[in-house]
Amino acid sequence: MPHEVHAVVAAEHGAPVELRTIVVPDPGPGDVLVAVRACGVCHTDLHYRDGAIGDAFPFLLGHEAAGVIEEVGPGVTGLAPGDFVVLAWRAPCGACRSCRRGRPWYCFDSVNAGRPMTLRDGTSRTASGGGTPLTPALGIGAFAEKTLVAAGQAVKVDPHARPEAAGLIGCGVMAGYGAAVHTGAVGSGDTVAVIGCGGVGSAAIAGASLAGARRVIAVDIDDRKLDGATRFGATHTVNSRGTDPVEAVRGLTGGHGADVVIDAVGRPETWTQGFFMRDLAGTLVQVGVPDPDMRVELPLIDLFSRGGALKSSWYGDCLPSRDFPVLIDRYLGGRLDLDGFVTETIALDEVESAFDKMRDGRVLRSVVVI
Known part of the structure; x- marks a missing residue:
C-alpha cells in the first residue's frame, strides 16, 4: 500500500521550500523503495527551487542520498531489502546510442522510477493514492523519509560507511x-x-x-x-x-x-x-x-x-555501479576524506536555512539526517 511520509517540496518558482506530506507508491516493475538515511543539500536543489532547471513544479528536492532498501519491485535482481545503497541520478538504460557504443557513462536516456510520487493535497487522486504528481530532483527526490527510484539508481555499497558521508558521492563528490x-x-x-x-x-x-x-x-x-x-x-x-x-x-x-x-x-x-x-x-x-x-x-x-x-x-563521466563502491572503499580505507565535506547535519525542516548558508559560502555541505 502507498506510504505517506514527510518531504521537502518546492511548490512554486522562487518560493521558500515547504515540509509537506507526500505519497510514495509501492515499487512497480524495476523499481525499489528506499528508506532515506541522509541527503546532502546541493546547489542543484537550489537551482530547482529557483526555476533554473525547469518549471515542472512542484519539485520534490534532494538527490545526494544514502539509504536502505525497504522493498523491491517485480523483476529486480541484485538488490534486496536491507541493502545499504547510494542513489545515483544516472542509471544507464542499456539501449540508447551511447550505451550501445559501450559508453554508458554518457547514457542519454537514464532510467527513473515508473510510478509518480505525489502530494497528499486533497486534489483529484491518482492510482497511487495521492494528488498532484511531483517532479523528483534529478529523478530521485530524497529530502524525504522514503523515496522511489529505479533499481539501477540504487548502488549497493559497504554498509560500514557513514550515511551522512556516503550519500555525498551520489552527486557533488562524484562530479x-x-x-x-x-x-x-x-x-x-x-x-x-x-x-x-x-x-x-x-x-x-x-x-x-x-x-x-x-x-x-x-x-x-x-x-x-x-x-x-x-x-x-x-x-x-x-x-x-x-x-x-x-x-x-x-x-x-x-x-x-x-x-x-x-x-x-x-x-x-x-x-x-x-x-x-x-x-x-x-x-x-x-x-x-x-x-x-x-x-x-x-x-x-x-x-x-x-x-x-x-x-x-557530466556527473564526472562516472558509471555509478563501477565508481560508487570504489569511492566508498577508499573512504573506509582512509584515502578519501568524505567526512571532511560534512559541515553540519540538519533536519528536514532546515533545508531552506541551509540554502542561505550555501549561498554565503559558510558550508561545504549541510546534510539532512533522517
Whole structure:
C-alpha cells in the first residue's frame, strides 16, 4: 500500500521550500523503495527551487542520498531489502546510442522510477493514492523519509560507511572527483589547478591528489575555502580576489600553466581564466553549471593556437555501479576524506536555512539526517 511520509517540496518558482506530506507508491516493475538515511543539500536543489532547471513544479528536492532498501519491485535482481545503497541520478538504460557504443557513462536516456510520487493535497487522486504528481530532483527526490527510484539508481555499497558521508558521492563528490580522474584524466606528475573550492571543487582536488598529481593549486576568493582545500590535497592556494589567478598559477608552474584546469564555478570569467591558465596543449574541464544566458567570447586564433582540449564533465563521466563502491572503499580505507565535506547535519525542516548558508559560502555541505 502507498506510504505517506514527510518531504521537502518546492511548490512554486522562487518560493521558500515547504515540509509537506507526500505519497510514495509501492515499487512497480524495476523499481525499489528506499528508506532515506541522509541527503546532502546541493546547489542543484537550489537551482530547482529557483526555476533554473525547469518549471515542472512542484519539485520534490534532494538527490545526494544514502539509504536502505525497504522493498523491491517485480523483476529486480541484485538488490534486496536491507541493502545499504547510494542513489545515483544516472542509471544507464542499456539501449540508447551511447550505451550501445559501450559508453554508458554518457547514457542519454537514464532510467527513473515508473510510478509518480505525489502530494497528499486533497486534489483529484491518482492510482497511487495521492494528488498532484511531483517532479523528483534529478529523478530521485530524497529530502524525504522514503523515496522511489529505479533499481539501477540504487548502488549497493559497504554498509560500514557513514550515511551522512556516503550519500555525498551520489552527486557533488562524484562530479568533482570524476572531473579530475575521468574527464581530465589527471595522471602521475601532472600539475592541476582547480577554480572554486566548494564541495565539487574540493572533490576535484581530492581526485587529482589521489590520481598522483605533483602539484594541485586551489583557486578561490574565500580564504576559508582555501584553508579547507589543503585538507583534501591542495599543495598551493591562490586567492583570486586580489591576485591575477592566471599569472599566479603560471608562477607556480615555471611560467607554463597547469596541465589540467578544472572550473568548478561555471561562470564566463572563471572559464576564461581556466582557458589561459592551461599550459600549451593542456586540458580545461568545466564541471561548474552555468546559467543558461551566460556567454563566452574568445578570438578563434586563441582556440587554435593554444591546442589541447576543452571538455565538459557530466556527473564526472562516472558509471555509478563501477565508481560508487570504489569511492566508498577508499573512504573506509582512509584515502578519501568524505567526512571532511560534512559541515553540519540538519533536519528536514532546515533545508531552506541551509540554502542561505550555501549561498554565503559558510558550508561545504549541510546534510539532512533522517
